[in-house]
Amino acid sequence: MKNLLDIYSRKKRDISAIEKELEETVSSDYSLLRETSIHLLKAGGKRIRPVFVLLSGEFGNYQLQTMKNVAVPLELIHMASLVHDDVIDDANTRRGQLTVRSKWDNRIAMFTGDYIFAKALGVITQIPKPEVHQIMSKAIVEMSIGEMEQIRFFFNSEQTIRDYLLRIRRKTALLIAISCQLGAMASGAPDWVSTKLYNFGYNVGMAFQIRDDILDLIGTEKQIGKPPGSDVRQGNITLPVLLTMKNPGLKPMILTELDRIHKLDGQTDVSRFLDLIRGSEGIKEADRLSQVYIDKAIASLDKLPDIRAKKDLIEVAHFIGNRSY
């Protein structure tokens, strides 16, 4: 399987252009906000959303300026949601870097998120298609509902797998779905193409989040840029855990552990919990579901023209389904 960078290499120049535009967009004349925003940008990220915009744009009349106007706000919306996420998660590191809330404080993180979000809107206004604005604003509403849902379900061991899937749909999959859709729409691809790409992005997004949640349980701190078990410490019960709890032999032990971690507000060693999950079938089953989403994603591309971008999208999908970082 190819490495993400190999797939990106063809689009390297355009990704750099987006990176530059991201930096320019958040560079205000007010130094603290510039500092916090640039800190966030420099912490990196896979830039999956911009890449999907670029690849999807190749199904229409690809114009870098248009692609930038779509990719930059989508990545900024994602960044703004991350920095607000870190506030509720009390997260100290992300991608191996200090979070804004830990390097500065929660209040500064909150306003950095607001600022980045506002800057994203400024870029969106440059896109002359009202339907693009509508799609983005609906996705942002859904994302904020998803964030709230996450809080509501913290340490809720009664939640169903459907609750989990609905939540990651809002939290992650929708924004990736519209990255594909809007990349195509903005470059004038026909509606059926942008719909197929939406489906591709949606399914890849679901797989992406499931993989993320698996990695939080089995990855090393070096791989995932934060201590493993961060999810459970904040009360976020993810798919592998829900699947493991279907095993009546394991459920009581997991409930006991969840209860203990909850009572200690996550400030405790979670290695017993991690061992329980790692030793179960939950990880493998979650992985299988993630593969189902990847397969669905790739199937969505079936009828699309066989251009280079289609091959690349398939490669990125495979990478996402198997990634270890």
Add this chain to the structure above:
Amino acid sequence: MKNLLDIYSRKKRDISAIEKELEETVSSDYSLLRETSIHLLKAGGKRIRPVFVLLSGEFGNYQLQTMKNVAVPLELIHMASLVHDDVIDDANTRRGQLTVRSKWDNRIAMFTGDYIFAKALGVITQIPKPEVHQIMSKAIVEMSIGEMEQIRFFFNSEQTIRDYLLRIRRKTALLIAISCQLGAMASGAPDWVSTKLYNFGYNVGMAFQIRDDILDLIGTEKQIGKPPGSDVRQGNITLPVLLTMKNPGLKPMILTELDRIHKLDGQTDVSRFLDLIRGSEGIKEADRLSQVYIDKAIASLDKLPDIRAKKDLIEVAHFIGNRSY
């Protein structure tokens, strides 16, 4: 002087329509966000921004639907910023009601703000004028810079009056300025008219915030819906305080008090501080500056046609300059 409700009475029906639209806009199918948002809405507020949109719209081709599309997002943006403001201020009450952060918690308040903000965008997309979007997004960026500035200047006794004025410009005046401007623009009033109305709103907004800051020092809890001295407890040094510190006889005592309040993180009786300010010329001088802004605001309307809305704007301006709630 007329009461605000007397001035509003002519527009009562349209204000009710906006109120209804505000409620419908934030009513999602997800119950917690509906609850927190409706709680915020029901806590009331003067709805100054919607009223300015409506009155300014009368300088063009007034259409209620257009007015709603402008007024609703502006009021929602204001509400979103309030709920985030309450998080950094650790505020427990606003307008005599529990704040979202105190009735629920900070995380829920943060996402309620994000959600309301996202909903505002959804309404904005219905306005077919890109320049309206650009003006709104720039104002939101400035507002978030203003919020951050506020944190930076907490308990900073070295700040100048210019720092203060710049901050309230961003925090308050700009949104009121564009409420007037966009009300006129959206209803097709000529550019020179919307510019005059922008100037009116800007100056009224400055006076509004100065008056707010005075009331925090001299008002009763019943009048202002929160304990007096809330500003200084959170470290917000406002115009009357800065003016009082120009008095070399009072400055050392104020600095001592500020230092004490700061060290105790605002968790202390601030009546000595309030007495110092109340007994000084700072309040009167701040009031005078507020009146200068009101006069400037009214002067901005000079060349506008003598329609009923112009009289009403002048009445609202006078009310704002003298209000005690």
